[in-house]
Amino acid sequence: MREPTFLILTALAETPQHGYGVVEDVLRISDGRVRLRAGTLYAVLDRLRVDGLIEVDREEVVQSRLRRYYRLTALGARRLAEEAARLRANADAAGARLRRRGLLPEGGAA
Amino acid sequence: MTHRDLETRYRRLLAVHPWEHRRVYEEEMLAVLLAGARPGQRRPSPAEAVDLVAAGLRARLRITARGLTDPAWSDASAVTGLVTGLMLLALAGHALVTQLTVDRRLPPPAVVAGADAVDWLRLLGWAGVCAAALLGWRRVAATLAATGVLAWAVLVAPQVTDNPGHVVDTLPQLLLAVVTAGALAVPAPRRRALEVLGARRLVVLAIAPLTMAAVLLLNRHTSPAFDNNTGPVTVHVLYGLEARTEVVLWLHVAALAGAALALLLALGTLTPPVRRRVVVLLMPVPALMVIIDTTLSGWMTSTLHMGHAIPLVPAQWALLVLVPPVTFLAGVLIVRRREETLRVLRLGRAADRERPAD
Numbered sequence: 390m391r392e393p394t395f396l397i398l399t400a401l402a403e404t405p406q407h408g409y410g411v412v413e414d415v416l417r418i419s420d421g422r423v424r425l426r427a428g429t430l431y432a433v434l435d436r437l438r439v440d441g442l443i444e445v446d447r448e449e450v451v452q453s454r455l456r457r458y459y460r461l462t463a464l465g466a467r468r469l470a471e472e473a474a475r476l477r478a479n480a481d482a483a484g485a486r487l488r489r490r491g492l493l494p495e496g497g498a499a
Numbered sequence: 500m501t502h503r504d505l506e507t508r509y510r511r512l513l514a515v516h517p518w519e520h521r522r523v524y525e526e527e528m529l530a531v532l533l534a535g536a537r538p539g540q541r542r543p544s545p546a547e548a549v550d551l552v553a554a555g556l557r558a559r560l561r562i563t564a565r566g567l568t569d570p571a572w573s574d575a576s577a578v579t580g581l582v583t584g585l586m587l588l589a590l591a592g593h594a595l596v597t598q599l600t601v602d603r604r605l606p607p608p609a610v611v612a613g614a615d616a617v618d619w620l621r622l623l624g625w626a627g628v629c630a631a632a633l634l635g636w637r638r639v640a641a642t643l644a645a646t647g648v649l650a651w652a653v654l655v656a657p658q659v660t661d662n663p664g665h666v667v668d669t670l671p672q673l674l675l676a677v678v679t680a681g682a683l684a685v686p687a688p689r690r691r692a693l694e695v696l697g698a699r700r701l702v703v704l705a706i707a708p709l710t711m712a713a714v715l716l717l718n719r720h721t722s723p724a725f726d727n728n729t730g731p732v733t734v735h736v737l738y739g740l741e742a743r744t745e746v747v748l749w750l751h752v753a754a755l756a757g758a759a760l761a762l763l764l765a766l767g768t769l770t771p772p773v774r775r776r777v778v779v780l781l782m783p784v785p786a787l788m789v790i791i792d793t794t795l796s797g798w799m800t801s802t803l804h805m806g807h808a809i810p811l812v813p814a815q816w817a818l819l820v821l822v823p824p825v826t827f828l829a830g831v832l833i834v835r836r837r838e839e840t841l842r843v844l845r846l847g848r849a850a851d852r853e854r855p856a857d
Contacts, residue, residue: 407527408528408531409530409531409534411534412531412535425529426546426547426550427532427535427550428550428552428553428554428555429554429670430531431520431524431556432557434521434524435524454533455527456530457532458526488555
């Protein structure tokens with residue numbers, strides 16, 4: 390799973406959001422590092438919908454603009470949990486090795 | 500006003516996306532783009548433009564790839580692979596018999612060129628391709644056909660400096676072999692060609708090329724013999740066909756035309772989506788033949804009679820290499836455009852039925 394996909398699923402994990410909400414949330418989650426652009430965002434959303442990981446929650450029209458809210462499906466939640474576990478295991482392994490070499494202070498990040 | 504300018508420019512960039520994507524997401528994407536715009540922004544930033552164009556092109560590629568694996572294409576490929584295989588089988592049979600019999604049109608002494616292992620292997624190979632395709636062993640058939648292409652590369656291609664006329668002469672057959680290998684490599688349900696064609700069409704498609712080969716051989720065998728002793732004789736000639744009387748010549752032409760017509764009818768009565776695609780898959784072959792016939796006939800005569808081979812210039816090679824794929828791609832685009840138009844017409848009709856015009 391690529392990072393934008395992971396971050397978009399994470400953004401939708403708590404509550405349904407519309408496109409721009411996802412962009413802002415991903416910016417927050419990634420500490421301002423990942424700013425999703427519309428082309429990338431909707432390519433990922435389309436693929437996630439086709440794969441059944443997300444679905445449309447509801448549609449609203451705000452100031453004559455369409456807002457479609459997306460939510461995670463049960464399958465999407467399971468995939469995200471698996472990916473999070475995989476990333477955590479990798480990060481733990483990296484942290485443990487760095488600590489053993491003394492390159493990472495005890496209790497530091499990772 | 501600036502907002503509207505920006506919106507128009509975003510819409511222009513969004514137009515790179517295929518319509519299937521735009522129909523679902525365009526308004527939403529526009530909302531996201533405008534929500535993220537800086538106050539007073541009048542044009543998309545370069546990064547936004549690159550992102551939208553790249554995402555649009557990727558979506559187009561994805562949808563085209565999805566379109567090429569749709570059932571109509573795989574049906575058409577299965578049919579085309581079998582049809583071209585049968586044509587190559589007939590051509591191989593014709594070549595073998597030609598090698599094994601005397602050409603009466605040549606001056607004596609009558610010599611039989613004789614067939615070598617390659618001539619027999621060629622016939623067996625294409626018979627194998629057809630049999631495997633009919634039995635549903637698609638991969639075996641595709642691999643055998645690809646071996647035929649490879650055999651051309653090893654046996655014929657090296658003659659390009661000494662005998663370029665012969666190499667160019669064999670290009671349409673090579674292309675038929677490439678089409679056969681490519682068409683049979685497309686995944687399709689087992690024995691799909693048989694299902695799509697039905698027994699009657701299959702019989703026509705098998706017999707028509709063989710009939711044409713047989714007529715050509717019959718003509719060769721009954722053509723006026725080269726004879727210096729009987730004085731002047733009249734010979735009617737039409738392309739490669741020769742006969743003593745005009746009636747016989749036209750009978751042979753009629754037999755060839757009849758077989759070709761039967762072949763066209765068998766393919767022409769397939770369902771329109773499959774028929775369109777079969778035409779697209781086959782079209783590169785006649786296109787290449789027309790190009791060779793129209794642009795290279797002068798060169799072909801010269802290189803045969805000058806006593807030494809005249810090499811083709813790079814632009815001529817480029818033409819020969821590019822015409823088949825360009826013809827195919829143009830066909831794919833035309834089929835897509837035509838089917839989109841038909842779909843829109845159907846939607847319009849359905850809407851009219853639901854809410855008749857006043």
